[in-house]
Amino acid sequence: MDGEEENPGPFRRTSSRTRRMASRMASALSSSDNRAQAALARLDALESDNAGAEVVDLNDDEYGSTDEEDHVLMQKKQSKNMKRKTRQGKALEKRAVRSFMDVLQEANLEALPPHVPTYLRAAVGPPSTSSRRHYCSVCGNSANYTCPRCGTRFCSCRCQVIHNDTRCLKFVA
């Protein structure tokens, strides 16, 4: 008990100390985390349909309400064209909101034996050479420099000025 109580004490103290001492380091560390997140978010954004709407991210009531109205409209249309809505139809509607990634997780493909070809095993996997080429975020040339704050690439002094003035820390446009 004693040991357990004592252990978190000094741990807490040291952690608060390092936070105060190396604030710049800490911010750099957290920003590297942000960078990884930003990179993932960016890849995700590449698969989205309405980038604008999703960046606004549902705090815009307009989109939500149109969706609902749209469902109402669809139902009206269907009732005109087709017979009544079945229970399955309604269930389908609810399920329809899921993204493919949700379905994939539900399918639990990892549980299958390794010889069964699945969606996950069909992925091509990492490249044999990991040499990544970087392009300047401002002009598109091959970029040799990295912004120390946000990790975005640029190629020249001129582009750095533009980057710092307008784009720094704006990850996904």
Place this chain on the structure above:
Amino acid sequence: MTGGSRVVVIDNGGGLLKAGFGGDNDPIAVVPNCIAKSPGSNANSKKWLAADQLQAQDVDVTGVTLRRPIDRGYLINTEVQREVWERVLRGLLQVDPTNSSLLLVEPQFNPPALQHATDELVFEEFGFNSLCVADAPSLVHLYEASRQPSLFHSQCSLVVDCGFSFTHASPVLQNFTLNYAVRRMDLGGKALTNYLKELVSYRSLNVMDETLLIDDAKEKLCFVSLDVPHDLRLASLSFKDNPFRCSYILPDGITYKKGFVKDLDEARRYCSLPVEGELDKKDGDRDIDKDRKKPELSQNEFALTNERFLVPEMLFHPIDLGMNQAGLAECIVRAAQACHPYIQPVLYQSIILTGGSTLFPRFAERLQRELRPLVPEEYQVKIISQENPILGVWRGGSVLASSPDFDSMCVTKSEYEEMGSARCRRRFFH
């Protein structure tokens, strides 16, 4: 079983839906597989435009909100899909589903939950008589083998389907896709369009809401570079010396409702576009537009330089995007290596390119150059570009639907009602 009724063939792509009747040479409808709503109609009319309505000449696609039934290549939103099919089947094909059968092209590795949802849509919502599910690579092989005797004799090919949602390299042997050897890259036309959108928005003009316009710009202006460092150097030259620079004009909603390339000669200056005829046709109205446009160099246009080849470049080097996946060439090699060594040389000799994203000029040439060093020296590398990569899968479906034993491959509605989705699916070897 299906009697004298016709077979509806649908290639339900993420970007374009291709629908027509089995036995025909071309589909009747090639329409965007989405519904869209323009921002202006928010308040008064809540009308969503479906499929072909988006292609109409007078429709302004500026800032539309899109909803697609397909996410990452798989049919997720059956609600939206029904809207689109409703429009295509009743409006364009004018067919009654209850007395026709359906050949549906489905992506590989479709999870059972989604297969089930698709079956429900086909049998319960639309009430099709019978359903046959096929995968794209085997249809492409079927179609090409019916045209090329060499493929017909070797009975196998490696189909590279670079479509809207993803890219597959799939070996096909005797009309069956070897699913254990299929390799997938999660990069397709959609990601490329969004990437171009991001670049343009970051560099010149915010076009994040203009998916359809940027799609059009991508199709008209992007090409594959054969030597990226060299082209990058050329692209960094200033205005007049820069052979890649060209601008795309966005519609202003008054004079023109469609976006277009400002100067096609300028656009073609460096990349030799193979589809000359199509471009020539547009030359006429382009001249008028130019005269009209010239005085006001408004903010309604954006210029592209190195973006034109850096965007398709991502297919060959996804890691440049931060995506930890091998490029297209390596993807093909891995697919071939997963097969029996005896058929590998034949696979390399018959690589068939299909899918809309292979339409970038010089795509095949670049692939050949990347592939050659990766393939063992003693094997020949031969890349076959389809005559029309967008319709390739559909045409294969049309061939299959008109074959005499098509009826025996179908699952009928009564079988579905009796046995349910899972049992019926076993017939399709998925």
